[in-house]
Amino acid sequence: MKKVVAKFGGSNLKKKEDIQKLVRVIKAYDRPMVIVVSAFYGITNHLIQAMDDVKKDESNIEKLVRFLRELKEEAILENFDDKDWQDRTLNAVQSRIKELSRYLTGIHYIGDVPEFVEDVILSYGERLSSLVLTSILQSNGIDAEEALPEQMPLVTDGEFGNATVDFEISSANVQKRLAENKIYVVPGFYGVSEQGKVTLLGRGGSDYSAAAIARCLEAESLDVWKDVDGFMSADPKLVKSPQRITNLSYAEAAELSYFGASILHPRTVEPLKEVGIPIHIGNIDAFDGSVAPRTVVYGTETVTDCIIKSVTYSDDFCILKMRGPGVGLKKGVLAKVSVALDRAGINIKSVITSQIVINLLLSAKDIKRAYSIVEELELSSITELIASEQISTIAVVGEGLLDRPGVAGRLFMALARKDINVQMIVSGASAVASYFMVAKDDRDSAIEAIHDEFFK
């Protein structure tokens, strides 16, 4: 029987009582499976801050240790009736926090955080969640076992902070480690390099961990549980009446997450699409005893009447404008710039050119460095270099987008009615997504205007 991989993230773990919701869902599956779990809500950010604080002052180690111990103690007292289970779990938690505090002591004394240590430290949010959840499941009479990525091992390409899973090496390892008919609980967010070093899979990367494990196991499905009613027509935090999307194609889900729909990590779809494993999105807050998904992401491509299924935004696209007379026609400019940026490890997200300007779309974290690198090249054909950072990229996504006339007209009319200026438009690069840039201040009203136009 194929396994199901279920992922529970920080959105499911905000309060100490929330763990019981996970237990109820896991019981409802009533089958052996793999659970991938993230840190409690906000804990990864807390650890990031702690690394900085600890460098300056050793007493911050004790502060963090106390904070984590109290947080876990509360969860343990809330979720275990039996004193023996409470004590056993508390002891295990204490020794895991002690491991963490050793790394923190190290960074205090060297006054720096080497990237391989940073990745280990940040993995502790997840390690604490998996330990406590496993214990709670066991105390409920469930045959559960914690399985750490280093025990498999789940091998990555070794890039610290943003690693990619190596499926060729990992698949057999994962299948072997998770072979029994029981419930395995795996901490998400990290794998290990071939040398055995912990490597994080990027912020929000537990969705990707779960997808990677599902892929290695050739799972029946990847079920991600969230705090919303499935994939919606827009982020429910931004629009008043979002509509649920029952079915999305892999391409639609991949584009939406690439353009910022935080419900899925942008790298979740790829490993599953290649082998046809469906992604099920469930709503833990509306759990009624059934594990039936609210949204299914699969290979089926459905064209709806209004074409657009969802609208999303990202603040992570900045524009580096390289102006100069005829720059778009001159040979070698783009090649020199892209080689220099590539050498600096900077990814170019997109290139849009005209006769007098080459626009590079870059991540917000790279824009300042990219500006300096291009400036230093002193290319005679570039007479002006501008970095635009105060922009938001808005994407509309839906199968059939490029084939149906009138969609773009409705979209831009809706923006014009609200007096929103569109700075740049990209259409045709993807068969299912069009995107455009507006000033950051116009972002929320642009999303609302488009959502009202297509979904009201």
Ligand SMILES: Nc1ncnc2c1ncn2[C@@H]1O[C@H](COP(=O)(O)OP(=O)(O)O)[C@@H](O)[C@H]1O
């Ligand atoms: N189109 C969308 N549909 C549903 N939720 C969305 C969408 N875009 C963004 N979100 C946000 O995604 C959040 C859930 O993802 P996230 O917080 O990353 O969960 P987790 O921490 O469990 O991985 C929701 O609370 C919602 O605000």
Ligand SMILES: N[C@@H](CC(=O)OP(=O)(O)O)C(=O)O
């Ligand atoms: N805890 C990590 C990894 C993660 O994926 O978390 P979540 O599942 O809550 O998005 C982070 O905050 O980046």
